[in-house]
Amino acid sequence: MKPVATLTVWRGAPPQEGHYESYPVPFEPGQSVLDGLRHVRAHVDPTLALRYSCINANACKECMVLVDGKTVYGCTTRLEAREMRIEPLRNKDWVRDVVSEIAPPDERLPDHQSA
Amino acid sequence: MLQEMTRTLQTDVLVIGAGGAGMYAAIEAARRGAQVILADRGLIGRSGATVMAQMTVAAATAEPAADSVENHLADTLRAGRGLCEPELSKLLCEEGLACVREMDAWGVGWARQGEQFSPIMAPGHDRARCVYVDFLNTGPAVSRTLRTQVIRTPGVMRVGDLCLTDVVIEQGRCTGAVGLHLPSGDPIVVQAHAVVLACGGLTRLYARNSASANMGGDAYALALRAGARLIDMEFVQFFPIGHLAPRMIGMDPIMWDPFRYKLGGRLLNGKMEEFTHRYGAVDDGRYTITRDQATYAITKEVEAGRGSPHGGAWLSFAHCSPEQLKEAFGPVIGRLAKNGIDLTKTPIEVAPIAHYHMGGIAVDTAMSTGVPGLYAAGEAVGGANGANRLSGNAITEAFAFGRRAGASAAAYVANVANVASAASAASAASAASAASAASAASVANVAASASGAPEPSAAARALLGTLSPGSLAATVNTAAEIELLQQVMARHVGPFRTGQGLREGLAQIREIAARVRAAPAHRPQAFDPEWIDWLDLRTMTLVAEAVTLAAIERTESRGAHQREDYPGLDDTWLRHLQVRLPGTPAQLTLESIPVASKEAA
Numbered sequence: 160m161k162p163v164a165t166l167t168v169w170r171g172a173p174p175q176e177g178h179y180e181s182y183p184v185p186f187e188p189g190q191s192v193l194d195g196l197r198h199v200r201a202h203v204d205p206t207l208a209l210r211y212s213c214i215n216a217n218a219c220k221e222c223m224v225l226v227d228g229k230t231v232y233g234c235t236t237r238l239e240a241r242e243m244r245i246e247p248l249r250n251k252d253w254v255r256d257v258v259s260e261i262a263p264p265d266e267r268l269p270d271h272q273s274a
Numbered sequence: 275m276l277q278e279m280t281r282t283l284q285t286d287v288l289v290i291g292a293g294g295a296g297m298y299a300a301i302e303a304a305r306r307g308a309q310v311i312l313a314d315r316g317l318i319g320r321s322g323a324t325v326m327a328q329m330t331v332a333a334a335t336a337e338p339a340a341d342s343v344e345n346h347l348a349d350t351l352r353a354g355r356g357l358c359e360p361e362l363s364k365l366l367c368e369e370g371l372a373c374v375r376e377m378d379a380w381g382v383g384w385a386r387q388g389e390q391f392s393p394i395m396a397p398g399h400d401r402a403r404c405v406y407v408d409f410l411n412t413g414p415a416v417s418r419t420l421r422t423q424v425i426r427t428p429g430v431m432r433v434g435d436l437c438l439t440d441v442v443i444e445q446g447r448c449t450g451a452v453g454l455h456l457p458s459g460d461p462i463v464v465q466a467h468a469v470v471l472a473c474g475g476l477t478r479l480y481a482r483n484s485a486s487a488n489m490g491g492d493a494y495a496l497a498l499r500a501g502a503r504l505i506d507m508e509f510v511q512f513f514p515i516g517h518l519a520p521r522m523i524g525m526d527p528i529m530w531d532p533f534r535y536k537l538g539g540r541l542l543n544g545k546m547e548e549f550t551h552r553y554g555a556v557d558d559g560r561y562t563i564t565r566d567q568a569t570y571a572i573t574k575e576v577e578a579g580r581g582s583p584h585g586g587a588w589l590s591f592a593h594c595s596p597e598q599l600k601e602a603f604g605p606v607i608g609r610l611a612k613n614g615i616d617l618t619k620t621p622i623e624v625a626p627i628a629h630y631h632m633g634g635i636a637v638d639t640a641m642s643t644g645v646p647g648l649y650a651a652g653e654a655v656g657g658a659n660g661a662n663r664l665s666g667n668a669i670t671e672a673f674a675f676g677r678r679a680g681a682s683a684a685a686y687v688a689n690v691a692n693v694a695s696a697a698s699a700a701s702a703a704s705a706a707s708a709a710s711a712a713s714a715a716s717v718a719n720v721a722a723s724a725s726g727a728p729e730p731s732a733a734a735r736a737l738l739g740t741l742s743p744g745s746l747a748a749t750v751n752t753a754a755e756i757e758l759l760q761q762v763m764a765r766h767v768g769p770f771r772t773g774q775g776l777r778e779g780l781a782q783i784r785e786i787a788a789r790v791r792a793a794p795a796h797r798p799q800a801f802d803p804e805w806i807d808w809l810d811l812r813t814m815t816l817v818a819e820a821v822t823l824a825a826i827e828r829t830e831s832r833g834a835h836q837r838e839d840y841p842g843l844d845d846t847w848l849r850h851l852q853v854r855l856p857g858t859p860a861q862l863t864l865e866s867i868p869v870a871s872k873e874a875a
Binding site: 172190201202211213215217219232234236254258265266269 | 281283316317318320321325326328413414431432433434435436455457458462486487488520521522523524525526527751752753754756757799800801802803804807
């Protein structure tokens with residue numbers, strides 16, 4: 160049997176409470192955590208919210224998440240053939256799933272209020 | 275329901291895209307007195323192609339005896355194989371040089387030897403002409419420098435996470451754009467007298483690409499739907515030595531180019547033999563082979579069963595000592611080691627990867643699209659690089675065209691304001707001719723929006739209908755559809771094409787488009803990935819079709835467009851293919867037009 164990485168991912172959006180959901184993804188050596196999360200979107204659940212722009216170059220710095228409680232870039236953290244817990248950043252406003260509000264305050268839409 | 279949540283912003287100039295071209299456009303428009311909103315669907319200065327550029331910037335920075343704009347232009351035109359719009363190419367070389375110097379004054383940190391820049395040689399250039407920032411840091415340094423400059427320039431408001439979906443056209447002129455505010459899911463109207471489309475190219479259409487996730491052709495779709503024209507859409511540049519294996523993280527796949535500039539490096543097939551000479555291109559480890567030649571040689575070698583294990587070629591730096599590597603690439607060698615790569619011991623595998631799009635929005639030298647108030651800049655523009663872009667010209671183009679577009683938009687806005695103050699007089703005289711009637715109508719429109727409250731116009735509200743819930747089948751996985759489209763494009767509309775393959779590709783693109791025609795069934799939520807995918811599919815299927823239609827039509831092989839069923843140049847094809855989207859329902863049309871200079875001559 161092929162090895163599997165199990166991504167246990169924080170799901171939901173405010174004002175609701177979040178919850179964890181687990182997704183087994185096929186493990187190939189060398190993949191990143193971001194690769195695993197993108198696999199979940201394309202093969203299991205496209206409603207999983209992620210943010211990333213450059214995918215692999217570690218240039219955009221958008222894919223910052225908590226992996227097993229540690230702040231990392233999803234694109235530079237290796238996927239491992241075990242359970243890995245993926246959560247949004249704790250020190251930023253939570254937007255949805257593992258996405259948090261990371262834009263600098265003066266680059267957000269002015270007078271923004273969620274409808 | 276949509277209207278209640280809709281928020282409206284007002285400005286003089288809206289710049290869409292905050293990469294090199296967009297940031298330069300915003301700076302230039304603002305320092306010429308315009309109020310500017312600089313919008314990006316990601317983070318400002320972090321989200322386009324510029325920040326990912328690890329390579330070089332071509333400009334004739336040497337003293338006049340050693341290089342000139344004319345030399346740079348001659349190389350650019352030669353690489354473009356007859357399809358460059360020479361006036362745009364000239365602007366790239368001239369204005370780009372001025373921008374490279376301005377960037378230096380802003381502290382970008384171009385590599386130097388003593389007082390002078392130390393440009394390096396890159397393929398297709400007749401001399402060392404490409405400035406850079408060590409180590410593999412050109413794009414990040416350029417982005418950071420421009421972002422700092424944007425922040426320092428009064429009059430620019432930066433808005434990230436704003437995905438603009440349509441340009442608003444009223445009485446034949448551009449009056450802003452509408453879109454989706456990603457963090458809230460709210461519809462947004464930006465009222466502006468001028469819009470600059472600076473949101474890059476289309477390489478995300480391909481399975482293997484060096485693009486960011488937001489380069490699915492937004493600028494082209496926005497332009498087409500606004501009534502602007504595209505040219506040369508069939509010319510997609512494949513970067514021959516994109517990283518293939520072993521799997522690397524945290525490194526851009528095009529990173530091997532600077533290594534080759536500095537150290538040469540040998541391309542080898544699966545049997546560890548040099549092979550490019552079999553395809554008429556001697557490389558000798560000095561890296562003189564052009565991008566299209568290398569892409570061709572690697573693809574053919576793989577087809578002949580002589581590829582590397584993962585289906586590419588080997589790239590070897592075994593001729594370099596650890597000291598040479600360390601000197602040339604400093605900390606990057608450590609990053610490679612973390613990925614298990616030691617270049618002194620093992621070669622790496624490379625293969626062609628979609629990298630840049632030569633075609634794009636048709637503009638004049640003011641970067642005007644011909645739709646009043648609508649401008650374009652950067653990779654989004656077609657024409658400057660013809661059928662094949664020279665190494666190092668992309669960032670130069672972003673600078674030059676960004677600065678020019680910003681200047682033009684500011685001048686246009688100033689003119690509009692002057693005309694608006696004389697609105698009543700102009701209205702009275704409006705019956706004189708069709709032309710003056712049209713201008714009076716637009717003047718009245720400008721006057722109303724200048725004085726009125728920020729109420730979305732009927733045209734803007736109609737375009738926001740795109741964000742209304744639809745009937746997308748629950749079984750459709752939007753992320754999977756994007757991957758499928760990327761595979762179709764890679765298989766049938768890649769570097770080597772046949773009529774039959776292209777027609778198959780077209781049919782598959784249209785099948786995907788039909789499956790995702792209806793919008794998601796819910797209204798957009800905060801950071802809604804299905805809606806973001808769906809908007810991307812709306813763009814990507816349209817742009818993929820434009821590329822494929824043009825590739826079918828061009829029955830010759832030129833530069834980056836290689837038809838296996840029509841090998842070789844055919845001089846009756848020294849013309850552009852122009853794409854438009856007229857009619858209701860709108861349909862892509864194709865027309866062959868002359869290269870402008872040839873018509874003028």
